[in-house]
Amino acid sequence: MVSFIHTADLHLDSPFKSRAKMPSGVLEALMESTYKSVGRMIDFAVEQKVDFIVIAGDVFDQSNRTLKSEIFMRRQFERLKDNGIFAFVTHGNHDPLTDGFKTNWPDNVTVFKENVETNELISSKGERVLLHGFSYFLDDSYENKLDDYPVNTLNDGIHIGILHGTYSKSTHKHERYTEFNLETLNEKLYHYWALGHIHQREQLSDLPPINYPGNIQGRHRNEFGEKGFLYVEGDDVYLESRFVPVHDVLFSEYTLDVSTLEKQDLYQTIVEFKHRLREKGKQIIQLTLYHDGDEVISDSDFAEVVELLKEDEQDLKDFVWIDNLRLNFMHQDQIALLNDIKRSYSSNDELFKEAVNSMYMDPKLNRYLLPIQEMGKEALLDEGEERLKMLMRK
């Protein structure tokens, strides 16, 4: 019986992406959230007396790779060392080997080098565990390294493959580093594949278990739901994995039907709704309101409600921060004029470029914007229409 923790994409101290400015309390909670989640994971490891932990890349985040995070990690590793637990770490595209370290890990930590290598360990019950993996040397894709993983021909001991990469059939559009398919992994005849890179938890295969544990703490609204790590337990026949949530701040999406749009009533309804959510701990939510009636609310009144809601969360420990509040009308039609316009001109890329370039041509500004190719025409049009509707609602 061997037991270990499979985690990936810790993205320690990774900055959060939010639409609006946040009060310092919320901001601090967010800043501490990745640390807290990792701390909880280490608590779990010590408590369950696991044999080792596997981190399949992206321990750090390139946009905030500070000394603080490294020192924190060193302390966590030292805690593991005090309890006789080993750690096996690979580096991913967000923290490649070339980024360099300012500090040194304790000797219970094994960091895989840029070439595929095998490390061996004997578990507390005396089983032989072999871990195969490699680290990213640069922020680059390494499909060619897949062939270097040795095939388990002798079938002695428990073989675990560690890989930071993208499943070829997944739908993620960006950062498709080191694409692989299941056949390649199955050919290696390992007992477990500890994957990393994709932040959404997913089991690609049950036999052998090939798992993405997802990241340990959501960082923006698209990484919603419970986050944590996988606790794996078993022997050379089967390794059973169980998800253990340790997130500190939960990202989620909700919808709410509102019967009235009167300023005070609307505010009260949302406050009550938030109150119901509060027991789940710290949350950052996307809230879409649906109104089935013919009432309207002016832009300024709506803005006032949003402002009031934000002020409520100022100093709360278990805050429910509404990152984005949208109001949809079930019965009010779209601005029909725009339908005609959209029909006639939305295929014209020149117009889109003109609209986008108004900002991308500003050298002071464009460095802070998303890559221009990530700007979707449809999304922009939809948002514009909604904004316009908001503006026209007097």
Add this chain to the structure above:
Amino acid sequence: MKITSLNIYGYGKITETELNTDQDFVQIFGENEAGKSTMQSFIHSILFGFPTRKEQEPRREPRMHNLYGGRLTVEFPDENGPVEIERIKGKVQGDVKIYLADGTARGEEWLNKKLNFIDKKTYRSIFSFDVLGLQDIHKHMTEDKLQEYLLRAGALGSHEYDEMLSAIDEELKSIYKKSGINPKVNQELEEISGINEKIKQLGEYEEHYKTLMNDKTKTEESINAKKDALFQLENIRKQKMKEVMYHKDIKEWKSLEDKLNIEPVVFPENGVERYESLKNQLEQTDKDIRLRSEKLEALRQEAASIELPDPEQLSYLEQIQKREPDIKQKNMEYTRLSNARDHLEEEIGQLRKDIGWQEEHGDVDDSNIVKDSVQTLLSKLDEAVLEEQYLIREIDHLKSEIKQFDQEIEQLEKEQISDERIKVKRELMDRQFELKEKEKMFQLIEKDYEREKRERDRVKRGQSILIIGISVIALLIGVYYMFTQNWLLGGVFLAIGIVTLFLLMLTNQSNDDSLKQDYQKEVSALENEIETIKRNTDIDFDLNEARELKMDLKTQKTKRISSNVKLEEMKEALSQKEALHDSVNTDLHQVKHDLKVNPNMENKYILDAIHTIREIKQKRNQVMRHSVEMDNITRALQNFKGEIKNGIAHMGIHYDENTIFYDVKSEISRMNNNQSQYDNANEQIALLEKEINVLKETRESSRREIDKLFDYVDADDEEEYYYYARKHDEYQSNIEQFKELSTKLDEEHFDYDSRSELANFLLADLKEEEETITSQIDEFNEKLQGEQKVLADKNAEISHLESDGKLSELNHQFEMRKSYIQSLAKEYMSLNYIRILIETHIKAIKDERLPIVIEEARSIFEDVTKGRYINIIYDESGIQVRHTNGQMFHPLELSQSTKEMLYISLRLSLIKALKGYYQLPLIIDDAFVHFDKERKKIIMEYLRNKVSDQVMYFTCNLDASIPTQQTIKLKEKVK
């Protein structure tokens, strides 16, 4: 779309009214207050909803009753059959239901789609004409308005582009300006660049961490080196202190070493003790010799006083003593023998009584010959008796057996069966067997016969069918010929038919089963015979049993004859045996007489009597032997007594038969005692003499030992010897002290060289050295403290860096602001995109659609003004028209009716241009009041002929030129 009828349930003052408007052009005439405006409003309401509070229009709910709304029947070009649109009171805009010709129902959405999402306001401003609208054409029909109407085509809602654009512009300005300061994005940019600056600084500062770590390591190494040196100095100082401490000992050690550097002093081991003990021993020995000499003298006197016995007398007495057991044995033997003789005599008397002897007869013959003959006689007698008994028993047995045979024979003779009956029975059995055989045969024959018969029947049936067929045909032919008057052939054929039928009947009759019947007869005859026999004779028995009974009778008779013969034989044997028995008895009687025993004694005890006689004879012999032995013993005892009586008399001992042996024994012991006392004294004397000699030898050897000790140290007397002893002690103690010091110094790691060397130093020098070292240590300690302080500072800086989360926090802020900027930027860009789209759209309409509309309006205008105005132009100052003479006019400069014409032209051309989007009925509300007859005619004709949509013309001046079927008069109906 065409409205074919109106059905008003209740709208304003109109109630339950139905109008048929199934015409392309409908004139609705009514005087003032007849309800023309209400009716127009009704049409609008049904199509687009009842007026809401926002609209500047009364809701026209009936006051007298509750029915609000009504129904329009319309025709759509793309729908089969009329469609009914009903709207009644419900929600604010009323509840709509659409009923299609096929009976299905639809909702409001369907209607909206059908009307292409046009709203009430747009519909009014395009499709409704009224006097007021015509008044200010220059205001209502500006290019912008025209554009707006065109733009509005295909869209719904009533927002206007200007409104949108201005709102967007305002919003955009508040978000971002390329070189602005106040807009949100610009402010954020300012702040984010500030943060960026700080991040750079902090980043550099954190890079400093590596250098710090290096410095820290170096300092730590240097501190460690110093600590090592310090440790060594400390060790040296300790060594010096030790040297100072042991300096005195070392000096002493050195002086002792010098003292001991001479030849060692010799003296015998334990010399003094040994000498003194020898001296004591010598004195003791002298004393012992003296004591022993005195004792010897005393013993010699004692030995001389003891008397010695005569050895001859002693040996004679000892001989007498030796014969004591023999005499005692002989006395006991005599007593035993006289007892045995008495016992035997008694036994002989008892045995004599047993056999009935009055006196002993020693001459009786008791040899084995007599005994054997008696034994033979006895066995013969027994045998004869046994045989007699056996024969008697056998004879009895045979007699009873013969009797039983007789009974059995009698019984069997009764049971016998007569031979005649047996014969009859045998005959019957033969018959029965024959019957069984015949029946079996009969069954076999019957089976064969049945099979054969079936076969035959089948063949016969075929034959008969054939024959019947032939005969029928022949008969038919015959009948035919008879009808045809051909009598001859008819007769022939009829005859053939009849003959064949007759033949068929014959063959069928000849069939019978004669064989079967024969057999049956035979069987039944046999059965009868058997029955008869059974009835006549009693044959109810088994043949075998009868046979067996006969056989039994025969055997029993034979057995009886043989038993009779046996009986006779046995009787003969019995008489022989009785004769033998009598002779044996006589012989035995003779024997008894010979033995002189009682003749009445039973024969079987004769043998025992012989044994008893033998025993008596034996015992008598033994008694004789015992008497001889007793005589011998008495003689021997008499001899012994005479022998010793004389021997002991001169020794002073009186002879007595009973005490002689005790007296002899006491005399012997007294003599022996004297002899042993004398021997003992002699032995002690010899021992003492030996001891005295040994003691003398010891004294000599002690003297020699003492001389040897003195010789060892070369001493002449006791004084000198003791002097040497003292010298030796002193030397030994010095050596001890030296050894002790050596061990102590060895243990403190002072080796020989360092000891000798240190012994040469002065204590003051050593102390000085120690002080120098101490001062050096102090110096090192000071330096170490300094470096440790530096290290602590570095560590503080490092831990400050490690615990400082400022950079991380700034990075967070940076990303946060960045994403905020991104979201603002997205908002900006999206609105900007919409703005660009709208502007492009407007431009396109201006450039593409508007000229067509104006051209169309121009042609209509030219048409309706009969060519007086040839052009309509929109320019900066607004709309203008060109007269045929080339002059340009502003609408205000035109006559009222021309102006209205222009307006109508523009509207009609607009309707035409929008035909692709909307096909709705035109509603004209008395718009032509300013027209003269001529113009009115022109416009009416145009409306009636050139306009493809339905036109509803509401007027209070009835136009008589319009046919009555196209005219509806409201007047009477409303009142």
